[in-house]
Amino acid sequence: MAFLALGINHKTASVDVRERVAFTPEQLVEALQQLCRLTASREAAILSTCNRSELYIEQDHLEADAVLRWLADYHRLSVDELRASAYVHEDDAAVRHMMRVASGLDSLVLGEPQILGQMKSAYAVAREAGTVGPLLGRLFQATFSAAKQVRTDTAIGENPVSVAFAAVSLAKQIFSDLGRSQALLIGAGETITLVARHLHEQGVRRIVVANRTLERASTLAAQFGAHAVLLADIPQELVNSDIVISSTASQLPILGKGAVESALKLRRHKPIFMVDIAVPRDIEPEVGELDDVYLYTVDDLHDVVAENLKSRQGAAQAAEELVTAGADEFMARLRELAAVDVLKAYRQQSERLRDEELQKAQRLLANGGNAEDVLVQLARGLTNKLLHAPSVQLKKLSAEGRLDALAMAQELFALNEGSTDKPPQ
Secondary structure, eight states, X not given: OEEEEEEEETTTSOHHHHHHHOOOTTTHHHHHHHHHHHSSEEEEEEEEOSSEEEEEEEESSOOHHHHHHHHHHHTTOOHHHHHTTOEEEETHHHHHHHHHHHTTTXXXXXXXXXXXXXXXXXXXXXXXXXXXXXXXXXXXXXXXXHHHHHHHHSSTTSSOOSHHHHHHHHHHHHOSOGGGOEEEEEOOSHHHHHHHHHHHHTTOSEEEEEESSHHHHHHHHHHTTOEEEEGGGHHHHHTTOSEEEEOOOOSSOSBOHHHHHHHHHHTTTOOEEEEEOOSSOSBOGGGGGSTTEEEEEGGGGHHHHHHHHHHHHHHHXXXXXXXXXXXXXXXXXXXHHHHHXXXXXXXXXXXXXXXXXXXXXXXXXXXXXXXHHHHHHHHHHHHHHHHHHHHHHHHHHHHTTOHHHHHHHHHHTTOOTTOOOOOOO
């Protein structure tokens, strides 16, 4: 039994690398099954967001290099290129890392709540793929409990700080009065929902939600009195949009330089503020070369995020302590479970020896044996049989000079170190 957490994130890899290692929702089930089939992974889950792609794995014996090679092959990258950005956590460190991630302690925005939902989605997809078993399943449940405790017992999530909030905060710096602005939101997932909520709270005059399916866009738009359109309608909506924020799972850019150029001409070069939160990117990087366009990616939000983090720094230490305690408790319980099979086998062996001696005693009594003599023989016979195997092993260990094992046996049998009793013969 061994746990492995392997991946890349916003601290170790650029947007370019992260978008090449990202998994689309459609890829996840097949990728998980392939990962377990082609590596020594018995259980596996994949977390893939705009800021990280991580594999959570349970193996008999850790084979991190094999997993890294699989990840590189799957995304058609060189192993050396991926290794330069990847990190690996094993066993206790892997458990602690998962709990830190779920608690928002490893996020671009400290304490970001979205990541816990994304972690739960990763678990659900792995269950659907049939790649989560009892060990990884227990780890996920312990991870969710630790994250919940961090949220409940610390102030790390009190202020609305997220990538979505950071994007809206940056918009406020560029447009002094958001109430006079119009926003175009591309996508209808969790991040865009958060963006819509923050913009709505800031009193943005008009919000338009563009999505691949009109039904999903309409569902989101209805929550905030927004207008829903299809992705094909984006060029027309750009003309009236002061703010454009995009976050989809598209593998290809949705918004190109030509469409933005055309919109700027019709706007008479009135500025457009754009934030591309997606990985892979939704907006072509060349759009940022245009005059009157302020284009930001996830990585550009660091400075905005830093200001919003100050109020959460004090709670981070308490959260780290809770995570460490949660990881220690989980590993202790798991190690206790490892002893269950041994204890079960030992009990079955003891009960078999007991039944053999009991049957022998019953036969002696049936043949008219003296009850007191039969009881003494039963006790002596059972004691000798129970002590035979340990006695043989202890003598063997002693002959091999394994004093550490002898000391462990002393502890295991709770023997008084000052006792003068001789070991059983």
